Amino acid sequence: MNQRLQQAAESGSINDLYALIDENPCILENIDAIPLHLAVEKDQQELVTWLLRIDPSLAGVKGREGITLFHLLVLRGNVDLVVECLITSPECIKDVSVNGQNALHLAVVNERFEVLQVLTGWIQRMSQKNARSIEYSVLNKKDLTGNTPLHRAADVNFTRERKPKI
Template sequence: MMVAAQIEDINLLYELIQNDLYVLQCIDDVPFFHTLLHVATSFGHIEFMIEMIKLKSTFAKKLNQAGFSPMHLSLQNDRTQTVLRLLRFDEDLVCVKGRDDLTPLYLVVQTRNIDLLIKLLKVCPEAIEHVTVRDETVFHLAVKNDMFEAFQVFVGWLIRSPNEFAQRWEKELLSWTDIDGNTVLHITTI
């Protein structure tokens, strides 16, 4: 089945399903698994990805053994079109927490793709309030990675956002301390 995902052979996928009608359910029953959807999104195989989502939509939020969802892998492999198609399926995928509680929004900060960062923020503004296992906000990560353009986007979004929580987020997130007790200002100074 993994070969079918790697070479984007949808016909082979259905042949294998005919041989074992419960094969996708068996995969879904495993708590952490590198599914066919993980493979397809890693390679940027959009048609195969869409077919897999139709067959087993729960795979879209499933973490693999390394702690990454299909969207995380799409971002790690610079598959922007794949990310955008995943968002059309389910905008909440932006909030899926993976390894170290990193959401896709955190990974976009690391990839330095400002256009994609803005798109993710628009579809799921709540992603801005998530913190990592180290209690780092997206603001912390932007400053640590010298992504001041991303930092400006986040602050600008908070200032202009019609979201009812934006003012609270502005106060809380900009003064939030990470696990080491550092705010964004502390990290900037360091």
């Protein structure tokens, strides 16, 4: 990976990124998950937003274990950037990891309830246009263990209720 691109991602410097693009207009075509995921890890929201607006397909760039940028934002509970991904790349809600988990699975299992509210609200709006597709590809999507997001939500709720109350 280009060292200067990594430095720009780590620092969140949009000016440095523009300079790199001026030098090599194709630099973002060869971008892998590392600089983008690194920008998320370093909480460079402005840079991530800017990159998503330039190339919405970046929301679906897969990293380790098939985790996309969108999944990473769900895992981190970053509601603003989850919304940005859904606006710029609505199809990202159908992406799955190597474990077959989609964003709903990840939000439930990691107890990102604010993100879960955003996702379910988005699905409600989208289902008005394409209900059957959304139902099968997102709501009823089974992970590799055969669990849908609803199954996972029941597991999380059951586990929470069984914890001793102190």
